[in-house]
Amino acid sequence: MKKIQHLMLGMLLLVAFTSCASPIKNAKTEILKVAGNCEMCKKTIETAANRKGISSAEWNKDSKILTLQYDAEKTTSDEVLKRIAYAGYDNEKFLAPDDAYAKLAECCKYERMKKDVVVKEPVAKVENTTASAQEQAAETNLLEKVYTAYFALKDALVKDNEAAASAKSTDLAKAIKAVDMSKMSAPEHTVWMKVEKDLLMHAGRIGEAKDINSQREHFSLLSKEMYDLVKVFKADQTMYLQHCPMYNDGAGADWLSLENAVKNPYYGSSMLTCGKTTETIK
Amino acid sequence: MKRIVLVIGMIWMQLLAFAQKNVRYDLYIRDTTVNFTGKERHAYSVNGSIPMPELHFTEGDTAEIWIHNELNTETSIHWHGLILPNEQDGVPYLTTAPIKAGKTHLYKFPIVQNGTYWYHSHTGLQEQGGMYGAFIIHKRDEKPMQEYTLILSDWTDMKPEQVHRRLHMANDWSAIKKASVQKGAVQSYGDAILSGRLKTKLGNEWKRMLAMDVSDVYYNTFLSNGKPEIQAPTFRAGDKVRVRIINGSSSTYFWMRWSGGKMDVIASDGSDVVPVAVDRFIIAVSETYDIVVTIPSDSTAFELQATSEDRIRSTSLWLGDGVKQLVSPLQPLKYFEGMQMMNDMIRMNGNLDDMGMNMSLQQMDMNVVMYPEITGALPKKKKSHNHMDMTNSDQYKSNDLSDIVTLNYNMLRSPVKTTLPDVKTTVYQFELTGNMNRYVWSINNKTVSEADKILIRKGENVRIILYNNSMMRHPMHLHGHFFRVVNGAGDYSPLKNVLDIMPMETDTIEFAATESGDWFFHCHILYHMMSGMGRIFTYENSPPNPQLPNPEKALKKLYADDREFHFMFQNDFATNGNDGEMMYMNTRWNLQAEWRLGYDKMMGWETETHLGRYIGKMQWLYPYVGFDYRYRKMEMGETERNLFGQVNTKDQRAALCFGIQYTLPMLIIADFRIDTDGKLRLQFMREDIPLTKRLRLGLMYNSDFEYMGSLKYVLNQSFSLSAHYDSDMGFGGGFTFTY
Structure with a gap:
């Protein structure tokens, strides 16, 4: 017993010693x-x-x-x-x-530090990049109406309002059709061409559907495409990518929001604050 | 200096305005001192920089490059990948006059191609010391695009001549240095036991293999444009950047990875390929690849990382400005998996056996068994080796095993047809052969100097079928021609001038013989080339080369590279005597001397000198003639009797002897000999058994009933602590000096 005590003491001393010894x-x-x-x-x-x-x-x-x-x-x-x-x-x-x-x-899985900040440099400092500066100015507002319509649709779903959702999705479809592709840069254009059809299709289905569950189903797919867009087309405001892990039997779904606080469009009032922000897009 | 740059710059600007003119560069080669690691070392600088300046031309220009050799030794410059008149190729003594110390040499040739190329010294080991630079040729109607040139290289604090000499001694100092950065590189018995792979290690040594590695040389640092890492901060989000990557290293392959998504490979060795998106690719020594990357966002610097194939170190280029987006480091190689794979693939006679898998074009990478990111991390617990189904070739196809897309030669496709003219085709079979233990590298077991030049005829086609029967990969480079790498793209097979060929692979390359003169085809690993791994293609009826008035004499100078003798010396200074050996050897011949010198008459003096020649591809057989001298004071009535019943009573003996040495499995050297007194002796010896990273065991027993056991602890590249027991001299301790 004593032996063990000695040993312990010795070890303690050793620990104390080594921690002192390596300042x-x-x-x-x-x-x-x-x-x-x-x-x-x-x-x-x-x-x-x-x-x-x-x-x-x-x-x-x-x-x-x-x-x-x-x-x-x-x-x-x-x-x-x-x-x-x-x-x-x-x-x-x-x-x-x-x-x-x-x-x-x-x-x-913390919220990752921003990667997507567009540095607004004074024009004088930028040489030979007038073209890209113009592009940036143009791209800022290119999809503004699409984004506005999307957020209105989302808010309608948050409020469990089928009729409003249906109306807002019609606005969204109009905004999508009105986008001026001629001002897009090559990479923007590629992404746009990829998602445009699907966006219209999902917006159309939400408008037709009279049942909020089916609206939400299409909204989850629509949100995916929207996320691809915001990655490329910078918005004026900061956006948040939020995630509901429960939706669709645990498969989960994402949506975009203008506020960091979670307001779940997939469950509305029944589970309003379920979910979390997974990415901040600036 | 500045003025020169300015002048060049002005000429360059002018040329932009009136393209297709003479473009003149002046290159001043000087000795310099560099400090990459905290130690000052000799290197070569050109116009004050390492690497050499980046040269730019436009297709259709005439290049006029003046080389001012301000060294005390001769030099040369080879234009890697360029199609040019033979005497401009820059292989000293083969195509071009060497540039003697203090002299100026003019290279002048029309630029008839475009793409990313490079230039380097082709003299001795100068390339390792800093003589490499980028040679960029723009298309005449090139669309303006942002671009960046990245030349990679390897740096060792050891003198290149010493690196080369030590490679021939099978010295494992390089592995010890690697092991101090990353565990396990020595693959000692200790490592094997701890990781439960003793059987693998035994199997390895049974098949007479030293520790395996994917590269031979320990490098202190790797460089991007002459720096451990470089920044290119001017790029902005959305920019598409063409990065021209050149592997200007002497013996390092690099894995290229990018933290901003996929890379589009758009050209290889200067010629365009149909863009292919990949996650990573390996760039062989002397290859060039052009890639296009898109900068994903602002305020961020994205890493383009080059990691040496042995994964010991890396070097990076950062594109963009701001917080740095990293690529994960490549995890250490699973050496024992690799050893097991080699055990399975190598026959007892040293030949490789691909198990009928028809490997080619980097598609099946046997090394994937060692890559944790593809084949998973090492199992935590020891498990019985899950023996692979050797006939299932899919297990080596990196791209089928994971989501990571790795480029291979079968993914390269030329945008235009590359078919050769429909004329007579001569086929050559080249078996790449090598012997790690003595660092002999050859083709069909013949070095450059041992083989005849290969005569080819202008207007015909040449097809080479290469089979790599050695345990290392080789970047085979052909001067002055592009060859087609025959792959699945058929008529659109890509054009290259370097072919990386992995162990056990068979690849076919072919080219139209359209030039004249002598052209070198060689492994571009500098130390393999210097050891003789190459061939010379020579066009029939070529006009005499004005730069080489005496071609026969010149050729001898070229052959001298692989005929070079290397010296090694080792002596153990111990309390009970001196024990040492000396070797003076080249590809085939070895003059050895061994001695045991006691401090008094009872201990005696003993020396043996042999001159012998290594036979066969694996060089396991070494017959020799020799001379022995021995003096040992015998006590009255003492007799020595050997296993064969022969008796010796003499104090002093001098005799000629004949013998053969043969390397047995487990790397045991059996030595059987007879001397002019009719005495026979059979001896078994194994030195340098790696017990741990630095501890080496040596054992010896012979039919004179002499035996010896020794332990050495390697302190540094020259000194070891040693202890041994010797039947003649008893216990002793001391230190061993190795040169």
Whole structure:
């Protein structure tokens, strides 16, 4: 018994010793932004960041702030942030590889840091890109009416209002037909050609259907196409891609919204706040 | 310096205005010191930079390139992939006069093609030291498009000559260095036991294979346009960028991956192909690929990553500006899976056996068994080796095994018909042969200097059927011609000038003989080429080459490359004596000396010297003649008796001997000999058994009842700690010096 006690004491001392023995030399502290959701994220992020005697980090899940201490002669904060990104977490310097993010546990699937910001640079600074600047100006409003009609349709479904949904889908179909393709750039045009027919078809079906379940079914397919569009055609406002994991017997479905708060168009009042934001599109 | 650039720039601008004129470049080659890793090293710079400057031309121009050799040694420049008059090709002593120290040489030739090419020194190992650069030829009516040229290369802090010499010594220092970056590269018995693959390792050594690797040389860093990583921040969302990728490395294949989606491959080795979208592709040494990528968004830099095939390190180009979107690193190779695969594929006689799978065109990559991203991570627990169904070839087809689309040669298709004229076709069969242990590389078991030139006739077609019977892949390059890589595209088979051929593959290439003079066909892994892996195609009735007034003498200089002798030396300085060996060897011959020197008369002195020749493709057989000298003070009445009942009582012996060495399974060297006194001796010896990453075991036993066991711990490339027990000299400890 005593032996065990001694052993324990010895081990404790050893632990104390090693943790004292490896303080970080040439320590430098930095405050860095790292995305993440939960306690599990915290563990993964800190494991990726910590290297005995070289770097030690603490991540706060509420503020998304990583307090990093490291040996400035042996490593850099970039190196640490790169490791964190490889572990699946976007941060201020690196975005995680898509496959690393995909491997994260469901609860860790945080809202990814924006990738799609269009930098509005002063025209003077941009050389030889007048053409693309024009494109950007044009594309901003190209689908504005389509987007407006889509969100009106979504709101009707949120309110369980079949008749309104039907009317709004007719507006949507009109807006789609009115889009001026001549102003589109080549990649935009490709995407548009891909989705246009389906959009019209789904909008038409929603208009015809007198039953809200069937409307919602088409709305889920319509939303998929819309998502493809917003990826390419930048909108003026920030949009949120939201996900309802329950819809269609657990297959799940997405929709787009202008607000971060969840208002589920697939279940309406019966389960209004079910779902979560999976992506912010700016 | 600046002025030159300016002048070139101005000429260039002028030429843009009046295309199809002379385009002049001046290249000044100088010795320089670089520091890539914290250590200063010698390198070659051209116009002050590594890589050499990016040269731009438009189809129809005449290139006028002045080479100013400011080195103390001679040099040369070869224009890789270009169709040009033979004497402009730049292979010293074969097509072009070498550029002597301090001299200036003019290359002048019309530009008759377009695409992404490169240029490099073809002298010795200069290419490894920095002499490579991009050679870009624009189409005359090219649509303006954003583009970026990326030339990849490998850098070692070791002198290239030392790299080359050590490769011939079967020294595994390179593997030890790799293992310090990534575990498992040594494939020691310790690693094998820990991962439950002892049987695999034994099987490997039974079939006389040293540790396997996909590349031979340890590189300290890989470079993108001369830097570990580079930024190209000017690109914006939606931009389509043509990236011209050139693998200017000496012996590194790279996996290319892009974090912004799929890449469209639009050209290979300078010639256009029908665009094909892929997730990744491997770029062989000396190949070029043009890809088009779309920048997905702003405020983000997307990574185009080149990872060495051994996955030890990578280098990156970042396209765009802002937060960096990474590609996941490639996970380490599953070496033991690869070893098991080799065990299954290799016959006892050292030949490879493709099990009737008819492998070709990179479609079936045996190495996929080692790729975690395709065949899954290693099982956590030891499991009995799930023996693969060897006849099922689908298990090696990377693209069928996963969602990752990997480019292979069967996916390349020319946009135009490439059929050859309907004339006589001569067919050559080339078996690529090699021997890892002695680093001998050859075609049909003959090096460049051992084989005759291959005579071809202008106006006919040449077809080459290549079979790779060696354990490494080889990027085979043909000078001055494009060949068709015969694939599933039939009449639209792609045109290339480099063919990467994997072990066990059979590929067919063919070209129309339209030139004249001598053209080199060789493996573009620098150290394989220098070891003699190549052939010379020579056109019948070619006019004399004005640059080579004495072609026979010149050819000897070229042959000297693979005839070169390499020296190695090793001595163990131990408490009980000195024990060492020395070798002076080339492709076939080896002059060896071994010694055991005691510190007193009772221990004695003993030396053996052999001169012998390696026989056969695998070089397992080595007959020799030699001379022995031995002095050992015998005590009164002491006699030595051997296994054959022969007795020795003499203190001093000097004798000639004849013997043969043969490498047995498990890499044991059996040595049977008879000397002029009629004495016989049979000895078994195995050195350098890798127990752990750095620990090596040696064992010896012979019919004089002498035996020896030794342990070595490798400290660095020159020194090891050693301990041994020797029946003559007893226990000893010390250190071993290896050169």
